[in-house]
Amino acid sequence: MRPFAYARAETEAAAIRAVSAGGPGTRFLAGGTTLYDLMKVGAEAPERLVDINALPGLASFDTGGRRELVFGAGARMSDVAADPRLVAEYPVLSDALWKAASQQLRNMASLGGNLLQRTRCAYFRGGEPFTCNKRAPGSGCAARDGIDRGHAVLGGSEACIATYPGDWAVALVALDAVVDVAGPNGARTIPMEALHREPGATPEVETSLARDEMILRIRVPATQLGRASTYHKIRDRESYAFALASAAVALRMEGEVVREARVALGGLATRPWRARDAERGLVGQRLTAEAARAAGDAALRGAQPGHHNSFRIELGARTVADALMIARQRA
Amino acid sequence: MIGATLVGSSLAPAESAAQDTNARDSASGGLEMRFTVNGEARRLTLDPRASLLDTLREGLALTGAKKGCDHGQCGACTVHLDDRRIASCLTLAVQANGRAVTTIEGIVPEDGSLHPMQQAFIDHDALQCGYCTPGQIMAAIACVREGHIGSADEIREYMSGNLCRCGAYAGILAAIQDAAPKMQAG
Numbered sequence: 001m002r003p004f005a006y007a008r009a010e011t012e013a014a015a016i017r018a019v020s021a022g023g024p025g026t027r028f029l030a031g032g033t034t035l036y037d038l039m040k041v042g043a044e045a046p047e048r049l050v051d052i053n054a055l056p057g058l059a060s061f062d063t064g065g066r067r068e069l070v071f072g073a074g075a076r077m078s079d080v081a082a083d084p085r086l087v088a089e090y091p092v093l094s095d096a097l098w099k100a101a102s103q104q105l106r107n108m109a110s111l112g113g114n115l116l117q118r119t120r121c122a123y124f125r126g127g128e129p130f131t132c133n134k135r136a137p138g139s140g141c142a143a144r145d146g147i148d149r150g151h152a153v154l155g156g157s158e159a160c161i162a163t164y165p166g167d168w169a170v171a172l173v174a175l176d177a178v179v180d181v182a183g184p185n186g187a188r189t190i191p192m193e194a195l196h197r198e199p200g201a202t203p204e205v206e207t208s209l210a211r212d213e214m215i216l217r218i219r220v221p222a223t224q225l226g227r228a229s230t231y232h233k234i235r236d237r238e239s240y241a242f243a244l245a246s247a248a249v250a251l252r253m254e255g256e257v258v259r260e261a262r263v264a265l266g267g268l269a270t271r272p273w274r275a276r277d278a279e280r281g282l283v284g285q286r287l288t289a290e291a292a293r294a295a296g297d298a299a300l301r302g303a304q305p306g307h308h309n310s311f312r313i314e315l316g317a318r319t320v321a322d323a324l325m326i327a328r329q330r331a
Numbered sequence: 332m333i334g335a336t337l338v339g340s341s342l343a344p345a346e347s348a349a350q351d352t353n354a355r356d357s358a359s360g361g362l363e364m365r366f367t368v369n370g371e372a373r374r375l376t377l378d379p380r381a382s383l384l385d386t387l388r389e390g391l392a393l394t395g396a397k398k399g400c401d402h403g404q405c406g407a408c409t410v411h412l413d414d415r416r417i418a419s420c421l422t423l424a425v426q427a428n429g430r431a432v433t434t435i436e437g438i439v440p441e442d443g444s445l446h447p448m449q450q451a452f453i454d455h456d457a458l459q460c461g462y463c464t465p466g467q468i469m470a471a472i473a474c475v476r477e478g479h480i481g482s483a484d485e486i487r488e489y490m491s492g493n494l495c496r497c498g499a500y501a502g503i504l505a506a507i508q509d510a511a512p513k514m515q516a517g
Contacts, residue, residue: 003378003379004379004380006362006423032421032426033418036382036421036422036423037402037403039380040401051425051426078415102406102491103416103470103473103474103489103492104416104492105418107412107416107417108417108418239487239488240491
């Protein structure tokens with residue numbers, strides 16, 4: 001591992017100043033579960049880490065607001081997952097957290113850092129002799145003719161088909177969350193859906209954040225949709241694995257009829273993937289098994305299979321359909 | 332081990348440990364840090380790259396926590412940081428600055444008997460080779476304290492971060508179910 005300098009910031013302003021002034025090799029350090037892991041495999045090689053774990057207030061969260069739920073970027077996944085109000089009123093958010101990683105990692109990982117976790121693509125993690133346009137832009141994508149069983153069927157490009165691995169971001173996208181960020185030029189708010197980018201020709205640029213911008217908090221509009229919601233995650237093993245396919249869904253029902261629906265996909269796309277066609281098709285419909293399956297098909301329309309991952313298109317459609325039926329039970 | 336050497340590790344107990352909680356560059360180029368390990372104040376100078384796991388094992392000779400994958404995937408390195416279970420291989424040692432670490436060596440009662448969870452692992456044959464056992468026990472103790480023992484399924488879910496290649500999972504589950512009321516009584 002390349003040597004690096006370490007400093008612990010005492011204030012937000014000092015942290016941003018240090019990362020901004022430090023140049024391209026300087027990075028924020030929160031839980032470290034992704035960054036330190038990738039430093040060990042050489043996919044990340046920072047020269048300087050600015051530890052933001054001591055910043056006052058960054059770890060607080062409030063799920064009781066009438067207008068919105070507010071999550072400090074430094075809050076730990078385990079603490080938020082166990083919040084009783086979230087469990088009862090926003091199961092899609094709680095599920096997305098406790099179904100990710102292990103309790104050890106959830107105790108370490110922050111909500112903001114979790115949004116920025118990088119792909120599990122084995123060619124990205126492995127590096128040479130394999131090519132990867134994220135690691136070395138322009139070098140090529142070994143996954144395109146390699147083992148692409150876990151790679152994206154939605155949102156890929158010639159340059160990259162790496163799957164966005166997270167769960168929490170998918171649930172947030174479904175609920176129209178926003179993130180407040182701060183940088184050397186001040187603060188701004190980014191819709192969750194605009195935080196992650198599709199790879200296009202520049203897969204090394206994964207988010208719309210500048211390197212020296214820090215996520216301060218995540219805000220979710222309070223909504224009745226939260227109650228009839230779920231994060232349904234299908235994996236190779238029942239627990240502690242990344243999604244082969246997942247669906248965050250939330251419903252507002254009037255009797256048997258869907259009045260409003262949110263559908264987002266995880267594990268299938270290069271970024272958290274909102275499925276608006278599926279949502280539109282559900283509104284005004286009775287939520288039968290057939291209607292749910294049709295929504296699943298709509299969510300996966302346009303999916304591009306590679307060599308080993310075509311089964312995940314069918315799996316994705318079924319995951320959406322099952323998620324809708326689970327959420328309906330909670331209405 | 333990747334670049335996790337300790338620089339001039341000082342094992343002398345620090346008299347006023349945990350008062351100065353801001354790790355800083357020392358003259359030697361390493362970072363000075365103070366933390367509490369199994370109730371004992373420690374002061375170290377270390378390379379910022381050092382993981383908490385390597386620091387415990389190689390700097391402090393506490394070899395109970397094991398290195399399995401070194402990537403947070405197997406749970407063999409599980410210790411408690413401020414009473415919460417974590418993967419010590421994915422924790423920079425400097426992140427433990429000013430905090431309290433408990434390892435498997437630190438859970439034994441003062442009378443030298445075994446912790447109820449250790450005894451339960453023996454009673455239920457919850458191991459074969461034993462390599463994952465310190466991590467399993469530290470995770471299991473935390474699982475009980477967190478209250479994630481409502482059902483066998485809940486225990487399995489909240490113990491999924493600890494892999495056992497020998498497949499002693501049935502015994503591990505039985506051990507946790509046996510030890511939980513004894514821990515709560517104690």
